[in-house]
Amino acid sequence: MNSILYILVLSMSTPLLIFNDKGIYCTAANVYIDAWKPVDNVIITHGHADHSRWGHQRYITHHHNIPIIKHRLGDIEVVGVDYGETFSVNNVKFSLHPAGHIIGSSQVRVEHKGEVWVFTGDYKLDDDGVAKPYESVSCHTFISECTFGLPAFNWRPQKEVFEEINQWWLSNQEEGRTSVLFGYSLGKAQRLLKHLNPDIGKIYTHGAIENMTDVCRQLVEFPATELITRDTTKKDLHGHMVLAPPSAHGSTWIRKMTPYVTGSASGWMTFRGARRRRAIDQGFVLSDHCDWNQLLEAVKNTGCEKVICTHGYTDIFAKYLRTLGYDARTEKTQYEEQED
Amino acid sequence: MKAFAQLIKTIDSTNKTNKKVDALADYFSTAPNNDKVWTIAILSHRRPPRPVNTTLLREFASALADIPLWLFEESYHIVGDLAETIALVLPNVESSTDKSLSSFCEDLLALKAESEATKKAYLTEHWTQMDYYERFVFNKLITGGFRIGLSQKLMTRALAKATELDEDILAYKLMGNWNPAKITFQELILEENKADYLSKPYPFYLAYALEENISDLGNPADWSAEHKWDGIRSQVIIRDGELFVWSRGEELVTDKYPEFEEFVEHMPDGIVLDGEILAYPNNEIGSFKDLQTRIGRKNVSKKLLEKTPVILKVYDLLELKGEDIREKPLAWRRQELEKLYKKFQNKISVFHLSEEIKFNEWEELIAEREHAREIKSEGLMLKKKNAHYGVGRKKGDWWKWKSDPFSIDGVLTYAMRGHGRRSNLFTDYTFGLWDDEKKELVTFAKAYSGLTDKEFKELDAWIKKNTLDRFGPVRSVTPHHVFEVAFEGIAKSKRHKSGVATRFPRILRWRKDKKLEEANTLSDLKALIPK
Ligand SMILES: [Zn+2]
Numbered sequence: 047m048n049s050i051l052y053i054l055v056l057s058m059s060t061p062l063l064i065f066n067d068k069g070i071y072c073t074a075a076n077v078y079i080d081a082w083k084p085v086d087n088v089i090i091t092h093g094h095a096d097h098s099r100w101g102h103q104r105y106i107t108h109h110h111n112i113p114i115i116k117h118r119l120g121d122i123e124v125v126g127v128d129y130g131e132t133f134s135v136n137n138v139k140f141s142l143h144p145a146g147h148i149i150g151s152s153q154v155r156v157e158h159k160g161e162v163w164v165f166t167g168d169y170k171l172d173d174d175g176v177a178k179p180y181e182s183v184s185c186h187t188f189i190s191e192c193t194f195g196l197p198a199f200n201w202r203p204q205k206e207v208f209e210e211i212n213q214w215w216l217s218n219q220e221e222g223r224t225s226v227l228f229g230y231s232l233g234k235a236q237r238l239l240k241h242l243n244p245d246i247g248k249i250y251t252h253g254a255i256e257n258m259t260d261v262c263r264q265l266v267e268f269p270a271t272e273l274i275t276r277d278t279t280k281k282d283l284h285g286h287m288v289l290a291p292p293s294a295h296g297s298t299w300i301r302k303m304t305p306y307v308t309g310s311a312s313g314w315m316t317f318r319g320a321r322r323r324r325a326i327d328q329g330f331v332l333s334d335h336c337d338w339n340q341l342l343e344a345v346k347n348t349g350c351e352k353v354i355c356t357h358g359y360t361d362i363f364a365k366y367l368r369t370l371g372y373d374a375r376t377e378k379t380q381y382e383e384q385e386d
Numbered sequence: 387m388k389a390f391a392q393l394i395k396t397i398d399s400t401n402k403t404n405k406k407v408d409a410l411a412d413y414f415s416t417a418p419n420n421d422k423v424w425t426i427a428i429l430s431h432r433r434p435p436r437p438v439n440t441t442l443l444r445e446f447a448s449a450l451a452d453i454p455l456w457l458f459e460e461s462y463h464i465v466g467d468l469a470e471t472i473a474l475v476l477p478n479v480e481s482s483t484d485k486s487l488s489s490f491c492e493d494l495l496a497l498k499a500e501s502e503a504t505k506k507a508y509l510t511e512h513w514t515q516m517d518y519y520e521r522f523v524f525n526k527l528i529t530g531g532f533r534i535g536l537s538q539k540l541m542t543r544a545l546a547k548a549t550e551l552d553e554d555i556l557a558y559k560l561m562g563n564w565n566p567a568k569i570t571f572q573e574l575i576l577e578e579n580k581a582d583y584l585s586k587p588y589p590f591y592l593a594y595a596l597e598e599n600i601s602d603l604g605n606p607a608d609w610s611a612e613h614k615w616d617g618i619r620s621q622v623i624i625r626d627g628e629l630f631v632w633s634r635g636e637e638l639v640t641d642k643y644p645e646f647e648e649f650v651e652h653m654p655d656g657i658v659l660d661g662e663i664l665a666y667p668n669n670e671i672g673s674f675k676d677l678q679t680r681i682g683r684k685n686v687s688k689k690l691l692e693k694t695p696v697i698l699k700v701y702d703l704l705e706l707k708g709e710d711i712r713e714k715p716l717a718w719r720r721q722e723l724e725k726l727y728k729k730f731q732n733k734i735s736v737f738h739l740s741e742e743i744k745f746n747e748w749e750e751l752i753a754e755r756e757h758a759r760e761i762k763s764e765g766l767m768l769k770k771k772n773a774h775y776g777v778g779r780k781k782g783d784w785w786k787w788k789s790d791p792f793s794i795d796g797v798l799t800y801a802m803r804g805h806g807r808r809s810n811l812f813t814d815y816t817f818g819l820w821d822d823e824k825k826e827l828v829t830f831a832k833a834y835s836g837l838t839d840k841e842f843k844e845l846d847a848w849i850k851k852n853t854l855d856r857f858g859p860v861r862s863v864t865p866h867h868v869f870e871v872a873f874e875g876i877a878k879s880k881r882h883k884s885g886v887a888t889r890f891p892r893i894l895r896w897r898k899d900k901k902l903e904e905a906n907t908l909s910d911l912k913a914l915i916p917k
Contacts, residue, residue, distance in 0.1 A: 198461045198474040328399045
């Protein structure tokens with residue numbers, strides 16, 4: 047066979063990125079993105095456990111994500127890059143772009159022979175004041191998460207949500223109660239911390255959040271926090287704010303806060319039943335993912351023709367995109383949903 | 387409406403009952419009287435009749451949200467509640483409305499008779515003037531099923547706090563057949579009105595489930611025991627030559643049970659009986675399923691009356707000679723009841739007595755409970771002999787001690803996504819039993835509770851990897867896992883492929899120790915049907 051024809055056939059038959067049993071794979075470069083099984087070379091979008099797993103040989107990620115994944119994964123071999131900085135592997139061009147999800151989170155742009163693909167990782171369009179805001183990247187094929195890909199999800203401006211949270215804290219304090227606010231220890235906790243009003247009272251933390259926030263303090267400025275230790279007394283905590291990971295709910299650790307009121311900040315708090323089922327007093331709808339309209343806007347802004355929907359309400363979102371004329375399909379990944 | 391929506395939001399944002407009651411009491415202290423009446427009506431399930439059917443509601447909402455109907459349906463399936471789904475998918479508001487709760491309720495009463503176009507215009511206009519909570523509350527007024535974690539008893543407590551009236555007296559006033567569109571707050575709550583009292587039942591006293599050891603109840607001599615009958619809890623009232631039959635949902639159901647006219651033909655005025663309506667085909671106690679053929683019918687045919695007659699199994703006497711005797715001890719009330727029974731049992735064929743079980747030691751009761759099912763009882767009731775008849779559910783004096791549930795080992799065959807937070811997990815399961823050749827699994831029950839969060843997660847991951855086929859939201863899975871499924875009742879059924887219907891099925895435990903072949907057969911299940 048004529049060699050030019052052979053290359054043509056090969057490039058037609060093998061997509062730039064495929065989904066195999068180990069992760070999202072670029073055959074031409076022999077590089078994975080956010081692999082869920084151990085591989086040699088991996089590009090990591092962000093520090094959440096389902097995207098940055100342990101056991102790969104060489105990691106490539108944004109500079110700001112390095113201290114975060116080192117904190118979680120220990121001493122790994124990792125190379126840092128800047129947003130917009132292009133690096134080539136076997137003639138495939140890669141670059142990272144802000145995803146707005148959490149500190150150091152990136153989308154991955156992949157270009158080969160004039161074809162451009164973008165994988166979003168997790169992302170949101172709103173500027174949360176902590177993560178570098180999302181930037182739209184033009185592409186032919188857009189691989190998008192759709193954790194909240196349902197028209198029932200519509201986020202309110204974060205300013206309004208934080209006014210509500212600070213007001214809640216204040217009124218709990220007036221009633222002589224400690225406020226316990228649950229949020230995932232990487233991402234949500236720092237976003238909450240950044241916008242809590244330290245004039246109301248002190249902000250105490252659970253160990254998991256304190257440690258992760260310490261890592262993030264190298265990159266972003268946050269209000270002061272105080273770790274809850276064995277020596278912290280009930281009286282110390284009285285009327286103040288406690289930031290805790292969702293797993294602390296219902297634990298014996300939390301008894302120290304009595305009398306307390308619980309709140310949870312998550313996109314899932316949209317559902318009335320979610321708050322009641324988890325026996326949480328107050329739900330705040332606050333997510334680090336796109337809501338329905340943000341997803342649609344993001345797809346539109348890339349100018350893409352093809353969309354691949356990964357984790358979330360993939361079937362529904364892809365079906366709707368097809369009614370809008372996109373060539374949309376779903377792929378299975380092993381990204382679990384975070385408490386976002 | 388704004389104040390009412392704010393109330394529901396406040397109640398929604400706490401899990402503490404006292405805070406909910408306080409919020410409601412505050413509302414009752416400040417709301418206009420008309421709104422108070424409607425609030426009481428709504429919280430005691432007396433909302434206006436549904437003015438717009440749910441099919442139209444879905445169409446109107448998806449049109450306003452500018453999404454295709456299938457996408458609305460998918461969203462509804464995941465959110466799990468229609469009023470909430472509509473409130474979530476509609477676009478955010480540009481304007482607002484100061485219309486009161488009572489005028490909305492009056493609108494909805496009038497809307498029922500209007501044309502489809504008028505309904506659409508009305509809903510669209512008001513939806514675009516409301517924020518999320520107002521919309522949610524408004525939709526709930528239309529669809530019904532308002533659950534905010536406040537029982538009628540707690541609502542009564544809040545009202546008592548706001549009006550400084552006695553809680554029991556208020557509970558009594560709120561029973562019966564009043565119409566929120568016609569009654570004023572003055573008439574309903576504040577005034578004393580003798581004529582209204584004619585049909586009024588007493589609040590039902592309810593029992594708690596006994597979870598501790600029976601012997602912890604103390605001295606057996608202090609307790610009265612009887613069987614727990616599985617029918618409809620009811621009060622039969624004979625006053626002024628008239629009969630009133632009330633069921634536990636506080637509904638007047640006199641017309642549904644014409645055979646109870648016998649009571650008023652023979653008994654003197656001023657009597658209120660508390661008991662259980664039971665089906666009584668072929669002169670023996672029938673199943674709850676038999677009774678269901680009577681529950682839904684307002685007009686009872688002669689044929690049905692012959693096929694499924696009912697009786698009243700009486701266990702308490704609340705009024706005698708026109709006098710409220712609830713303050714008397716149970717032992718005294720029992721004695722008077724037995725006197726009545728002796729006098730009328732031959733004249734009134736529907737009058738049956740729930741007999742006291744004679745016992746000296748707790749062990750005797752344990753034995754009695756073992757064969758409760760054979761006489762169509764659900765277990766035992768234990769009542770303190772010196773206790774008066776209380777209001778609502780109060781711990782300590784009345785206990786229900788149900789028989790252990792039936793259980794059988796079934797195989798997971800289908801799975802469906804759950805609702806809300808669990809909407810990405812497969813948490814609704816269908817179970818099958820082997821046919822006699824052990825070749826095919828026949829569906830016998832659906833269940834969605836009974837596993838821990840960890841087990842749900844584990845099973846969910848397994849289901850995703852072992853899907854055989856998809857039918858919309860439902861997946862069939864490789865038969866592999868065996869579960870012990872418990873249920874409260876069992877009866878023959880022509881509507882089910884298995885030929886058997888089970889009541890309240892739930893997962894008891896995941897039998898990882900059992901192999902697929904070790905699951906039970908359909909014949910094993912049929913053997914459990916009481917003869
Ligand atoms: Zn993430």
